[in-house]
Amino acid sequence: MLAGWLAALLLAGVSVVVGCRAADTDGVTPVPQLLAFLPWLLVPTGLALLLALLARWRLGLVWGVAVLGGLAWFIEPYGKDAEASGPTVAEVRVLASNVQFGRGTGSLVSAVRRERPGLVFVEECDYGCQDTLRRELPPSEFPYRQAVAAGGSQGSVILSRYPLKAAAGVPGTMGMPGAVADIEGHAVRLQLAHPMPPLPRQVGLWRSELGRLRDFAASGHGEPTVLAGDFNATQDHAAFRRILDTGLHDSARQAGKSRAPSWPSSAPSPLGTQIDHVLVSAEFSARSARFLTLADTDHRALLADLAFHLPERH
16 A cells, blocks of 8 residues: 555656646746756656556556656657758867856866867856966967856856957846857857756746847847857756757757766766757757866866858859
8 A cells, every 4th residue: 555655656746747848838846956857757757667566556557657658758859850051161169168166167277278179168157267267278279258257156258269259148147148259251149058047936037047048049040159058957948948949959969969967067977967058050060069077066068069061052
């Protein structure tokens, strides 16, 4: 009898989360937090099936199999496969890294020197972090940068080997600078993403700031775009899917890494969840994507190799 009740309790909880995913809504706490770890709900679902089997509860077994099927369906990568067409005009290496209040700056510098990206998006880059980047990655290496100078988690910066023009960033609690890069004579919109996390009592703020990033993505009118950073959201969050639905593509998904975890970095792979993304418009295709473990930060950095294509003329 106890096994049946425990199975019902587990299945009820998982069913609420899967139901919100199916209804294309993030719901209320604790649903957004649990949606971030949707694939790992297979564990309580499997346990519930075992308990239902022990209790010889046929309805529970049917219920559990249905929930398992729903999870398996939604674990698949979101969105349509898309291949950019047209001649390649540039190969662009992008690195996005949350350095956790600046603590991981030294490790980031080492990764930048080793991997030599052309664009670097750095979240939680406080005053000390920005001073270190100016000193260790001088203008001779990164002549252009656009920053929000602030302390703690609010500071952020875009470093570029390509010429930049200042652009209005997306307003948020934490700094989200924007710029326009000149890549081989073509203007590319750049935007750093770092909305608030979906903390209890702050889910509305999280949803609102993701909505502003969605508005930025939708305002491109066909312009080449790179939107990168710590989104504090996964493909299982409706607010993040709204951004993808504007026509942007997740470079990690294009490279076959749609479920590779980026946070928390202390969890052994494949545990964790992917909340760090490099989103690109249709002019880009991802050649590869790697998640790099950096010291002294709770996020893995995302390194994406992109091909920039010119649309074919007919």
